[in-house]
Amino acid sequence: MTYQRPTANTAQQFVPTPVRVGADAPRLSAAASILEATEAAQALTDGFSRQLTYLRLSITDFCNFRCEYCLPNGYQxxxxxxxxxxxxxxxxxxxFALLGTKKVRITGGEPSIRQDVTQIIEIVRQTAGIDTIAMTSNGYKLGKHLAGWQAAGLNQLNISIDSFDADIFHQMTGMNTLPALMTDMETLxxxxxxxxxxxxxxxxxxxxxNLIYALDFVKSRPVTYRFIEFMQTSDNHQLFFAQHxxxxxxxxxLLERGWRAEIRGQSDGPxxxxxxxxxxxxxxxxxxxAAHFCDNCNRLRVSCHGRVHLCLFDQGNYDIRPFLQHDNPAPLINALQNLMPIKPEHHHLHDNNSGMMTNLSIIGG
Incomplete structure (x- = not known):
């Protein structure tokens, strides 16, 4: 089978085009097909010479928190x-690993909602070529999961904490879980x-x-506390303009107090x-x-329904789930490579255009 190359104006699902072959045409074995796909695979590189080595995989869009900037009314x-x-x-x-992906981040929604999240970590860890397996979580009942995640091979965990004040945390998330979370992080x-x-x-x-508390927290702990600029979506206009x-x-x-920027690694996030x-x-x-934020983009995102998002804030998403129904990776590899020419150069947040994004639980930020 051959597959049509998508363009910005084509439908957002790959449609296979059958190719007729003679009755006596040789049939490649599954092993030969996989070997052929492996040999043909080239590192994913977009039209702006950016090599994409980082996959953010959402395994559910469900979240049990009600963060005011994302799901203020809870998951609907x-x-x-x-x-x-x-x-x-x-x-x-x-x-993705055959195409040069080195890092996989499991996201949501809230990924720990899935009862098989530990098995998913194990699957990623056992995939040849993947060097780093990370996950982003709200930390709900973190202590319950730690041993299993550690045994499964999790390398990195990002926990969302928008305030170190328990009352403000409760107000912002709808959950009164900060004291338990702080204890669980110390255990980690x-x-x-x-x-x-x-x-x-x-x-x-x-x-x-938050900055003052964060400076105190990281003083004696090997933890990175990261501030993420509030991003506008179609659902948070009023809050965005009030709080950005x-x-x-x-x-x-930081610079005035002797802090210095570190060099970013090839598979690191932004x-x-x-x-x-x-x-x-x-x-x-x-x-x-910030200017030039997208210059070094190294990421692709896949939703929990098997749709590729070439940019977090973009109108397009492309269904690759049909290529996940069999073990031959060749069609999936072909489809992903054919998406590279249409990956956008940058987002359009400066134009108040968040693309299709209504809230960040859809694809995990």
Whole structure:
């Protein structure tokens, strides 16, 4: 079979075009097909010479928190029953690994909602070519999961904490779980080798208090506390204009006090991390509104329903689930390579255009 190359104006699902062959045409064995796909695979590189080595895989769009900037009224509707299965995830990650992916981040929604999340971690860990398996979580009942995630091979965990004040945390998330989460994070640091990072949405009302507390927290702990600029979606206009803060203010504060920016690794995400000789941990900044933010993009996103998002804030998404129904990776590899010419150069947040994004639980940020 051959597959048509998608363009910006084509339908967003790949449609296979049958190719007639003679009755005596030789049939490749499954093993030969896989070998052929492996030999033909080339590293995913888009039209702007950016090599894509980082897959963010959403395994559910369901979340049990009610964060005011994302799902202020909670998750609406019923959790989908057609999330990617374990065999589909195995084939997906294998196909990406054959194309040079080195890092996989499991996201949501809230990924720990899935009872098979530990098995998913194991699948990714066992995939040849994947060096780093990470996950982003709200930390709900973290202590319950730690041992299993550690045994499964999780390398890195990002926990969302938008305030170190328990009352404000409760107000912002709808969950009164900060005290337990703080205890569980200490357990993680004391009993596992999982690298811990903490994510916080940078908002005017809480930015300074969070920074001061974060500096104290990372003083003696090998943790990176990262501020993420509040991003506008179609559902949060009013809150965005009231609470958006520029990451440059935090950057200036750090530089004036002897912090220095670290060099970003090839498979790292978009954060710029700052270190200080007197601190064991780091402070990170993710500033999507900064100039040239997209220049070094190394990421692709796949939703829990098997749709590729070429950019977090883009109208297009492309259904690759039909290629996850068999073990031959050749069609999946072909489809992903054919998407590279249409990956956009940058987002359009400066034009108040968030693409299809209504809330970040759809694809995990």
């Amino acid at each position: 509707g019923v959790r989908a029953k057609d999330e990617l299965t374990l065999p589909e995830i195995k084939r997906l990650v294998n196909g 640091l004391e009993t596992t080798d999982i690298k811990l990072k903490i994510n916080s949405i940078l908002m005017k009302e809480t930015a300074f208090d 803060a520029n990451a440059d203010r935090v950057k200036s504060y 954060a710029v991390e700052f270190s200080h000789p007197d601190y064991l941990g780091r402070i990170g900044l993710i500033a999507p509104y």
